[in-house]
Amino acid sequence: xxxxxxxxxxxxxxxxxxxxxxxxxxxxxxxxxxxxxxxxxxxxxxxxxxxxxxxxxxxxxxxxxxxxxxxxxxxxxxxxxxxxxxxxxxxxxxxxxxxxxxxxxx
Amino acid sequence: xxxxxxxxxxxxxxxxxxxxxxxxxxxxxxxxxxxxxxxxxxxxxxxxxxxxxxxxxxxxxxxxxxxxxxxxxxxxxxxxxxxxxxxxxxxxxxxxxxxxxxxxxxxxxxxxxxxxxxxxxxx
Numbered sequence: 001x002x003x004x005x006x007x008x009x010x011x012x013x014x015x016x017x018x019x020x021x022x023x024x025x026x027x028x029x030x031x032x033x034x035x036x037x038x039x040x041x042x043x044x045x046x047x048x049x050x051x052x053x054x055x056x057x058x059x060x061x062x063x064x065x066x067x068x069x070x071x072x073x074x075x076x077x078x079x080x081x082x083x084x085x086x087x088x089x090x091x092x093x094x095x096x097x098x099x100x101x102x103x104x105x106x
Numbered sequence: 107x108x109x110x111x112x113x114x115x116x117x118x119x120x121x122x123x124x125x126x127x128x129x130x131x132x133x134x135x136x137x138x139x140x141x142x143x144x145x146x147x148x149x150x151x152x153x154x155x156x157x158x159x160x161x162x163x164x165x166x167x168x169x170x171x172x173x174x175x176x177x178x179x180x181x182x183x184x185x186x187x188x189x190x191x192x193x194x195x196x197x198x199x200x201x202x203x204x205x206x207x208x209x210x211x212x213x214x215x216x217x218x219x220x221x222x223x224x225x226x227x228x229x
Contacts, residue, residue, distance in 0.1 A: 001169065032212050034215030036153075036215075038153075042221075043202055043219035043220065043221055043222055044145075044153065044202075044219060045219075046215055046216065046217045049214055049215045049217075050214075055217060087152065087153055089153075089155070089215060091212055091213065091214075091215055092212060094166045095155075095166070095167075095168060095169055096155040096158075096168075097155065098152060098153040098154065098155065099152075100152050101152045101153075
């Protein structure tokens with residue numbers, strides 16, 4: 001299985017801050033990586049796919065970069081609605097795996 | 107706009123079979139552009155991919171669950187289903203159904219999700 005490791009586990013930031021979350025894969029996943037945002041009691045919401053493509057309706061303050069084994073999700077200017085837990089997911093192999101999550105606190 | 111809704115028992119006894127259904131509206135489960143999948147989340151913990159099913163009937167599963175899980179499509183009711191055998195307390199989780207797009211190289215990430223259903227395994 002491909003293991004996905006996110007860092008940090010928790011990030012506390014102020015409104016307007018730039019926030020970066022990192023996801024590392026245990027082997028090359030090309031660009032087959034997605035980022036999800038999950039709020040308490042809700043289903044995950046797809047933010048980014050294929051490493052850097054913004055899903056429809058997602059604010060442009062979110063961006064993704066990286067390829068191979070290291071990826072980042074950046075929130076350029078943190079907004080009150082951005083609290084929640086963020087997960088990366090690889091879909092290169094036939095066995096998909098998620099990172100353990102990063103909690104973003106405002 | 108596609109909508110997905112999970113249904114099934116909220117309580118299952120250990121060693122029994124967990125069976126859930128996802129009702130789809132806004133598109134057909136026979137649409138070849140899509141795959142259908144299940145993901146679960148133990149209370150207070152992270153996400154775990156369970157598996158995907160395609161309109162061809164092809165399925166892919168998490169290796170850790172492969173021996174106990176099956177997925178199927180029901181075209182007559184526009185639903186797809188999850189069956190997990192020999193459950194234990196460790197299978198207690200919120201179960202989400204989801205849809206994604208088939209593509210030539212690899213499928214896309216799941217972009218539409220149900221709200222989730224909590225299934226508790228307890229005697």
